[in-house]
Amino acid sequence: MTDTKKIEKILISVEKPARYTGGELNSYTKDKKDINLRFLFAFPDVYEIGMSHLGMHILYNMLNEEEDVWCERVFAPWTDMEEELRNKDLELFAIESWDSIKDFDIIGFTLQYEMSYTNILNMLNLGKIPIKSKDRNDSDPLIIAGGPCSYNPEPLHEFIDLFVIGEGEEVTIEISNLLKSMKKNGSYTKDKFLKEASKIEGIYIPSFYDEKYKENGLISERVAIEDDVKSIIKKRIIKDLNNSFYPHKTIVPYIETVHDRVIVEIFRGCTRGCRFCQAGMIYRPVREKDKETIIKQGQALLENTGHEEISLSSLSSGDYSDIDSLVIELLDRYEKDNINVALPSLRMDSLSDELINRIQSVRKSSITFAPEAGTQRMRDIINKNISEEEITGKLKELFDLGWSSVKLYFMIGLPGEEKDDVLGIKELAYKIKDLFFKRPKEEIRGNFKLTTSVSCFVPKAFTPFQWEAQNDIEEFYDKINLLKNNIKDKKITYNYHEPERSYLEGVFARGDRKLSKVLETAWKKGCKFDGWDDKFKFNEWLEAFSDTNIDPDFYTVRKRDFDEILPWDFIDSGVKKEFLIKEKMKSKNEDVTSDCKILCHNCGVNTGIMKGSCYESNS
Amino acid sequence: MKVIVKYKKVGRLKFISHLDTIxxxxxxxxxxxxxxxxxxxxxPHPKFSFAMPLSLGLETYGDYIEIELEDSENPNTIKERLNKVLPEYFQVVDTKESENSKTLAARLKYVLYKIDLELENTDLDEFNSIKDKFFKEEQIVERIKIKKRRKKVKRFDGRKFIEKIEVVDFKNNNATLKVYGIFSNEGAIKMEELVELLKTLTLNIKDYKIVREDMIFE
Structure with missing residues (x-):
């Protein structure tokens, strides 16, 4: 039974209690006696971050539109709340019903970044649910997971009962229908359910397989230990986004979240083919929504939430085929109502002059460019097809129109990087500064501000760089300090990401089954909220590696051979390995690959998963 | 046209801060x-003003805001329209037109609270004598505020901010009080602070619950 009084008592003593209270507009409350399935959507980070995640809003509303399903939410409690829960011996509760997370039929974690893994274990433990799959029985909730990190699920194999690979809309309903029917006719046992579920496309049950290793730690083979299970798991995709479920209302949080706005997804996938980018590979092929659908969905969401901002979401919004007319139509509709149109992930070089003029009349925020690398040579290696002339040309135009604040994003530690490439970051920043000031005096307006942010490259599964060695921490610091010592200009702010975390992320991004025990050990040592600067405990992590006799360097600084069995090889992302190898070889020769809107490069997604050409012009 | 909106904010919504309420x-x-x-x-931000912020954790059955409409409208329809889009724990109780040029905060005289006290070994006479003592002498409140990581202590006579305390009900060690708090340009007292003052006057309080009931304007 939920002890509302006890919960209220602790809520009054924690920071931002509205993180845990629920009851927001457009959230669902249902009568438990009409419910056949209780689903809990779990986000392993704080409320403010989780509530800004589009996928959660889609799945939450989709499940709740099923009459006999009640989907609720839970987020990682902040450390003050955790302390209160543990002190008062209360279980972590769902924010709608305040019932313990243990009372649910199924808990679905979303895996957005590796640094949230310890929070998953911590949340299960706070719900008094055994963290390991093998220790949970038929009366415990099923623990499932999906999201981008499930493309390399093995580090979590001991904890998660079932992984969803790929896009979740259809498969989530299939899972919930299966579970509902088994619970209804009394045939449910955890084992039977997992066996049935494993037949659904896109579902991976880690306990049905075993991974065997050679003496040197490499995988020798993967074997099925259960009869009749697939050896390859194919990702799921939604073929037609226009007719796929999209919420017409979303929950309106009471407290400020990372993004307080309406989000309309305009397409999935990306045609650019940047070689470092996992999203650009795993979300293939590109599928666009019609302009009419986008406008209609945006309008409904604005009406049902009262938000003051509408944002278009995709991996690279400027690549939407009708972006100009879409944005102009949105501006025409909403400018007069004080509703702001936000365009994140928009490549400024893709904007037409008309659009730039229109955006400038609304709000002159800062301009963001992500050249990712400082030299053309390096940008060719990573296939970031943007030239210095394109950046400076567009910036000159924007400066003339009155913009004065620029943000640049770079990575260091990219394959084949040399000292000059790192210094190229500084060169580019200085060139942009000169571009601003070396104009006629009367044209210089505003207060020039340039922010250069540098992050440490983490090679990811399913990219052409999946075989690459990551820089070690020392190499990263050398490069960081090289820039720190060279960027000496009051107008240029230099930020960098700490390499320790990128190193750890690198371990898990390409990790295997052996990492489950490291994760468990680190969590037992108190690691949680590893993505938060003030909570990250690198020393404890290093201890966890040494306690379990696992060398983290094996996963990061080691270069892989093409014929090595990779821990994620059993997943079919639609993109063929031959394509990734071809891209890797081209990158070595500093050859670029064009946008796949221009020419199909046969990555394989059109023949394997999409069945048909991605673009009519390519057929 | 100006409209005064009286609303309640109860249940889980008591955990929503003042800024979030805005x-x-x-x-x-x-x-x-x-x-x-x-x-x-x-x-640009919408024109509306609050009578007085409410501390986090308190329920209210009578808080007020004033809004300025573009066009004239029947205040009753404003109430209906707002209630349709507001969550169940946050509802408009009443709306009326206002022609007063002074802000709500400037006109606010008393804030009414209901306090339920769970006492130990206390009868009404004893309670009343403590209450009388309260109004007879200075009642020092020390309020600690942390501003920019620096502790600041504000000391004041809590008595100044209480107009009267009525006993609505008293039986078996359970008292229900109606407190008229004064809201002036010097501020106001928090009801938790009043409870603490009563405790120092040797009132044996086991548990208590505070609810804001209403406001009285000039």
Whole structure:
């Protein structure tokens, strides 16, 4: 039974209690006696971050539109709340019903970044649910997971009962229908359910397989230990986004979240083919929504939430085929109502002059460019097809129109990087500064501000760089300090990401089954909220590696051979390995690959998963 | 046209801070399609003002805001439209037109609270004598505020901010009080602070619950 009084008592003593209270507009409350399935959507980070995640809003509303399903939410409690829960011996509760997370039929974690893994274990433990799959029985909730990190699920194999690979809309309903029917006719046992579920496309049950290793730690083979299970798991995709479920209302949080706005997804996938980018590979092929659908969905969401901002979401919004007319139509509709149109992930070089003029009349925020690398040579290696002339040309135009604040994003530690490439970051920043000031005096307006942010490259599964060695921490610091010592200009702010975390992320991004025990050990040592600067405990992590006799360097600084069995090889992302190898070889020769809107490069997604050409012009 | 909106905020919504309440109302007004005047400037914001903020954790059955509408409208329909888009724990109780040029905060005289006390070995006579003592001598409140990581202590006579305390009900060690708090340009006392003062006057309080009931304007 939920002890509302006890919960209220602790809520009054924690920071931002509205993180845990629920009851927001457009959230669902249902009568438990009409419910056949209780689903809990779990986000392993704080409320403010989780509530800004589009996928959660889609799945939450989709499940709740099923009459006999009640989907609720839970987020990682902040450390003050955790302390209160543990002190008062209360279980972590769902924010709608305040019932313990243990009372649910199924808990679905979303895996957005590796640094949230310890929070998953911590949340299960706070719900008094055994963290390991093998220790949970038929009366415990099923623990499932999906999201981008499930493309390399093995580090979590001991904890998660079932992984969803790929896009979740259809498969989530299939899972919930299966579970509902088994619970209804009394045939449910955890084992039977997992066996049935494993037949659904896109579902991976880690306990049905075993991974065997050679003496040197490499995988020798993967074997099925259960009869009749697939050896390859194919990702799921939604073929037609226009007719796929999209919420017409979303929950309106009471407290400020990372993004307080309406989000309309305009397409999935990306045609650019940047070689470092996992999203650009795993979300293939590109599928666009019609302009009419986008406008209609945006309008409904604005009406049902009262938000003051509408944002278009995709991996690279400027690549939407009708972006100009879409944005102009949105501006025409909403400018007069004080509703702001936000365009994140928009490549400024893709904007037409008309659009730039229109955006400038609304709000002159800062301009963001992500050249990712400082030299053309390096940008060719990573296939970031943007030239210095394109950046400076567009910036000159924007400066003339009155913009004065620029943000640049770079990575260091990219394959084949040399000292000059790192210094190229500084060169580019200085060139942009000169571009601003070396104009006629009367044209210089505003207060020039340039922010250069540098992050440490983490090679990811399913990219052409999946075989690459990551820089070690020392190499990263050398490069960081090289820039720190060279960027000496009051107008240029230099930020960098700490390499320790990128190193750890690198371990898990390409990790295997052996990492489950490291994760468990680190969590037992108190690691949680590893993505938060003030909570990250690198020393404890290093201890966890040494306690379990696992060398983290094996996963990061080691270069892989093409014929090595990779821990994620059993997943079919639609993109063929031959394509990734071809891209890797081209990158070595500093050859670029064009946008796949221009020419199909046969990555394989059109023949394997999409069945048909991605673009009519390519057929 | 100015409209005064009286609302209640109860249940789970008591955990919503004052700033979040402002945003909640702004959005509700927008969803209800009520056109209100916006301030001029770079970042225009809707024109509305609160009578007095409410501390986090308290329920209220009578808080007030004043909004300025673009066009004249029947205040009753404003209430209906807002209630349709507001969550069940946050509802408009009453609306009326206002022609007063002074802000709500400037006109606010008393804030009414209901306090339920769970006492130990205390009868009404004893309670009344403690209550009388309260008004007879100075009642020092020490309020600690942390501003920019520096502790600041504000000391004041809590008595100044209490007009009267009525005993509504008293039996078996359970007392229900109606407290008239004074809201002046010097501020106000928090009811938790009043409870603490009563405790130092040797009132044996085991548990208590505070609810804001209403406000009285000039």
């Amino acid at each position: 945003r909640l109302l702004q959005r509700a007004i927008r969803r209800a399609g009520i056109k209100i005047l916006y301030s001029q400037g770079y970042n």
